[in-house]
Amino acid sequence: MIALAGWTVSPQSRASESDTAELRIRIAPTESGKSSAVPAVVWLEPVSGTPVLPFLPQEHYTLLQKNRMFVPHLQVIPVGAVVHFPNADPFFHNVFSLFEGKRFDLGLYEAGSTKSVNFSREGVSYIFCNIHPEMSAVVLALSTPLYAVADANNSFFLRNIPPGDYRLHIWIEGVPLSSLEQETRRLHFVSGTVDLGQIAAPVSRTGSMSHTNKFGKAYTPDPQSIY
Numbered sequence: 001m002i003a004l005a006g007w008t009v010s011p012q013s014r015a016s017e018s019d020t021a022e023l024r025i026r027i028a029p030t031e032s033g034k035s036s037a038v039p040a041v042v043w044l045e046p047v048s049g050t051p052v053l054p055f056l057p058q059e060h061y062t063l064l065q066k067n068r069m070f071v072p073h074l075q076v077i078p079v080g081a082v083v084h085f086p087n088a089d090p091f092f093h094n095v096f097s098l099f100e101g102k103r104f105d106l107g108l109y110e111a112g113s114t115k116s117v118n119f120s121r122e123g124v125s126y127i128f129c130n131i132h133p134e135m136s137a138v139v140l141a142l143s144t145p146l147y148a149v150a151d152a153n154n155s156f157f158l159r160n161i162p163p164g165d166y167r168l169h170i171w172i173e174g175v176p177l178s179s180l181e182q183e184t185r186r187l188h189f190v191s192g193t194v195d196l197g198q199i200a201a202p203v204s205r206t207g208s209m210s211h212t213n214k215f216g217k218a219y220t221p222d223p224q225s226i227y
Contacts, residue, residue, distance in 0.1 A: 021161040021189040027154040027172065028198040039074045039173040041140055042156045043147035047186065050164030055145040057081045063127070063137055065093050070127065070137035074173075076149065079122045079141045086114040094130035096214045100177065101125030101141065105214055124171055128211055133219040136211070140171060161189050168196075175201050 025042055046052050055078035064071040066088040077083065087093050089111055096105040101123035106115045119125065119141040129135040146166070148158040168185045171177075183199060213219050 023158040025156045028200040040150040044166040048165040099126040
């Protein structure tokens with residue numbers, strides 16, 4: 001085993017005859033030893049002439065608003081995909097995103113109605129409701145289909161990686177983007193399995209990220225509000 005700037009890298013295995021590779025990574029448990037699941041994604045950006053695979057969109061991407069929650073909380077989409085925001089609650093919502101990624105404000109819209117957003121820009125979009133501060137979601141728009149979402153054990157397993165050179169990116173909810181950018185690594189894949197071991201990150205386990213409303217001010221609950 002060799003150490004590489006905070007990552008533990010094991011040599012590639014050629015136990016498989018496949019012409020593609022696999023990648024394994026784990027988020028290290030916190031100092032308390034607890035490792036509750038946290039929303040996180042890793043992806044590979046092709047570099048140095050490595051072909052870019054097409055990222056075929058699904059027929060429909062939806063972030064449902066129900067019970068004052070976004071469902072799902074995390075969604076990975078290709079750049080240029082449209083996400084629909086149906087309101088299934090019996091009151092108004094005002095979905096917005098003014099942080100990184102795609103910036104938009106859908107305004108107030110009532111129960112049973114739907115609005116949509118084209119995520120034309122690559123990056124992370126943090127999404128909130130201007131009425132209900134407890135609501136949050138994340139849309140990650142990528143130009144590569146080579147990504148993996150962390151499982152319940154905070155592990156990533158990315159399969160069918162074509163041989164070539166890539167830049168590894170990671171996003172973990174609650175960790176500043178400036179810190180995550182320092183974890184970007186360049187990797188070369190041939191075949192077999194590459195295990196990068198554990199990555200230590202200052203992961204917040206307190207739930208959704210702290211944020212203001214769309215006007216940059218603190219939320220002020222109105223006891224008379226019908227929303």
